[in-house]
Amino acid sequence: xxxxxxxxxxxxxxxxxxxxxxxxxxxxxxxxxxxxxxxxxxxxxxxxxxxxxxxxxxxxxxxxxxxxxxxxxxxxxxxxxxxxxxxxxxxxxxxxxxxxxxxxxxxxxxxxxxxxxxxxxxxxxxxxxxxxxxxxxxxxxxxxxxxxxxxxxxxxxxxxxxxxxxxxxxxxxxxxxxxxxxxxxxxxxxxxxxxxxxxxxxxxxxxxxxxxxxxxxxxxxxxxxxxxxx
Amino acid sequence: xxxxxxxxxxxxxxxxxxxxxxxxxxxxxxxxxxxxxxxxxxxxxxxxxxxxxxxxxxxxxxxxxxxxxxxxxxxxxxxxxxxxxxxxxxxxxxxxxxxxxxxxxxxxxxxxxxxxxxxxxxxxxxxxxxxxxxxxxxxxxxxxxxxxxxxxxxxxxxxxxxxxxxxxxxxxxxxxxxxxxxxxxxxxxxxxxxxxxxxxxxxxxxxxxxxxxxxxxxxxxxxxxxxxxxxxxxxxxxxxxxxxxxxxxxxxxxxxxxxxxxxxxxxxxxxxxxxxxxxxxxxxxxxxxxxxxxxxxxxxxxxxxxxxxxxxxxxxxxxxxxxxxxxxxxxxxxxxxxxxxxxxxxxxxxxxxxxxxxxxxx
Numbered sequence: 001x002x003x004x005x006x007x008x009x010x011x012x013x014x015x016x017x018x019x020x021x022x023x024x025x026x027x028x029x030x031x032x033x034x035x036x037x038x039x040x041x042x043x044x045x046x047x048x049x050x051x052x053x054x055x056x057x058x059x060x061x062x063x064x065x066x067x068x069x070x071x072x073x074x075x076x077x078x079x080x081x082x083x084x085x086x087x088x089x090x091x092x093x094x095x096x097x098x099x100x101x102x103x104x105x106x107x108x109x110x111x112x113x114x115x116x117x118x119x120x121x122x123x124x125x126x127x128x129x130x131x132x133x134x135x136x137x138x139x140x141x142x143x144x145x146x147x148x149x150x151x152x153x154x155x156x157x158x159x160x161x162x163x164x165x166x167x168x169x170x171x172x173x174x175x176x177x178x179x180x181x182x183x184x185x186x187x188x189x190x191x192x193x194x195x196x197x198x199x200x201x202x203x204x205x206x207x208x209x210x211x212x213x214x215x216x217x218x219x220x221x222x223x224x225x226x227x228x229x230x
Numbered sequence: 231x232x233x234x235x236x237x238x239x240x241x242x243x244x245x246x247x248x249x250x251x252x253x254x255x256x257x258x259x260x261x262x263x264x265x266x267x268x269x270x271x272x273x274x275x276x277x278x279x280x281x282x283x284x285x286x287x288x289x290x291x292x293x294x295x296x297x298x299x300x301x302x303x304x305x306x307x308x309x310x311x312x313x314x315x316x317x318x319x320x321x322x323x324x325x326x327x328x329x330x331x332x333x334x335x336x337x338x339x340x341x342x343x344x345x346x347x348x349x350x351x352x353x354x355x356x357x358x359x360x361x362x363x364x365x366x367x368x369x370x371x372x373x374x375x376x377x378x379x380x381x382x383x384x385x386x387x388x389x390x391x392x393x394x395x396x397x398x399x400x401x402x403x404x405x406x407x408x409x410x411x412x413x414x415x416x417x418x419x420x421x422x423x424x425x426x427x428x429x430x431x432x433x434x435x436x437x438x439x440x441x442x443x444x445x446x447x448x449x450x451x452x453x454x455x456x457x458x459x460x461x462x463x464x465x466x467x468x469x470x471x472x473x474x475x476x477x478x479x480x481x482x483x484x485x486x487x488x489x490x491x492x493x494x495x496x497x498x499x500x501x502x503x504x505x506x507x508x509x510x511x512x513x514x515x516x517x518x519x520x521x522x523x524x525x526x527x528x529x530x531x532x533x534x535x536x537x538x539x540x541x542x543x544x545x546x547x548x549x550x551x552x553x554x555x556x557x558x559x560x561x562x563x564x565x566x567x568x569x570x571x572x573x574x575x576x577x578x579x580x581x582x583x584x585x586x587x588x589x590x591x592x
Contacts, residue, residue, distance in 0.1 A: 121312070122318060124277055124303070125310065126329070128308060129330040129375065129379050130304050130305075130334040
């Protein structure tokens with residue numbers, strides 16, 4: 001990618017790292033939350049469902065500000081993290097956190113739908129054959145939901161790549177630290193003569209999005225073929 | 231094996247209140263659809279928590295609501311065969327068959343695996359996915375999967391109900407083999423008299439959530455007063471031994487000293503068979519019939535008459551081959567003047583006895 005300037009390349013690399021980390025780190029929690037919402041009946045289920053979906057409905061700026069209020073350097077939790085050297089505000093890890101929070105509802109929705117499509121009777125049959133709940137999950141539910149998990153992860157990755165509002169509010173727009181691809185495009189558009197850089201980054205955005213989509217289609221088809229065994 | 235069940239559970243539309251003891255062998259839960267048979271089986275399997283229950287296998291308590299004892303399904307060691315098979319679509323046939331031992335981390339026994347695969351005739355299917363199997367093959371794999379998990383008791387929930395008649399006759403011999411060769415005790419839920427007649431040693435009749443009768447298969451199914459699941463299900467069970475095969479495709483059997491001819495049997499001479507004679511396939515005649523196409527005629531004596539709700543009467547007879555039932559019209563009873571003690575001849579059409587009514591073994 002020689003045609004990208006160092007500043008532009010920095011933004012692309014940062015965005016890829018932020019999106020990958022955000023997706024990978026939130027996947028286990030996403031799997032658990034999707035399973036709980038799909039299969040368990042517990043008090044507060046609707047509240048959890050609402051909380052998960054909140055970032056989808058709230059203005060991103062509000063989500064970013066709420067993150068700042070709880071995890072910012074002067075906020076109670078943020079201060080503790082900061083003293084432990086784990087502070088996230090104004091760092092690339094904070095950008096990953098903001099992206100993960102924003103992408104979480106999309107990931108959970110896709111996985112939850114695929115879990116709901118698994119016949120609980122198959123899970124019952126597995127239990128009668130001697131599988132504990134945990135083993136039933138790993139030997140039956142998880143393999144059967146693989147296409148949905150792939151779809152959810154790719155969707156979350158794409159969303160994380162494009163996250164702007166919450167990120168810029170929570171971790172600002174520091175080159176090399178928190179200036180992700182959308183933030184960089186925004187910044188280039190603010191300075192005279194930045195249009196060319198912005199356009200190049202737009203092209204990268206389009207390419208990454210298309211590639212992610214194609215990859216997810218391919219993976220999902222492969223997983224579905226394995227599951228149906230045709 | 232002995233299974234002891236005492237269960238109360240209220241579901242929308244049915245209040246279940248059953249208690250029975252199942253001795254070793256095959257115990258059939260027999261009754262019309264919606265009578266609660268499957269709910270009983272699911273309670274034994276541990277698929278739901280009953281309102282009140284005490285369930286024990288060989289004295290090992292699986293569930294006792296009074297003491298709060300509850301063994302989760304994966305620790306009950308019961309092999310369940312469901313009506314729809316429920317094979318895992320993402321695993322090959324072999325993966326399905328070995329699933330039980332794999333999840334329990336028990337070491338597989340290649341001899342045992344080969345024996346079960348051979349017994350069920352599924353050796354050629356091992357690499358296939360369930361989606362590529364026929365209904366009958368799927369059910370055989372489901373039976374093998376349950377059997378290979380080394381259960382102390384097999385629970386079969388209408389395993390043949392979703393199959394057509396040809397597939398049923400394909401699978402019944404395998405179940406007989408499991409009963410006779412593998413010696414695994416079974417609880418078998420069915421609403422089909424022919425299946426129950428072929429397989430069961432003990433029959434528990436369930437109607438509207440209650441046990442209405444328990445006893446040996448021949449006694450329960452041959453009781454016209456019961457007429458369990460609809461009138462076409464009434465029939466007597468004869469126990470016989472295969473004597474010889476004739477060149478014209480007929481098989482001669484010996485039932486209590488009387489020779490009978492059946493079609494479509496391929497077991498060797500000396501094999502024990504159980505033959506269910508449906509009551510509506512038996513014709514009665516006062517004199518020994520002549521010039522009739524039917525091949526089997528048995529002399530007998532009327533023991534009882536059981537009028538049905540419609541125009542029919544079920545006539546119970548004593549014959550040298552064993553007790554028989556004949557379902558004829560009230561008008562015929564009047565015309566022939568049948569009454570307890572009347573001598574008559576029972577006529578059985580050879581071809582009316584379907585292959586699915588002929589079972590092997592005891």
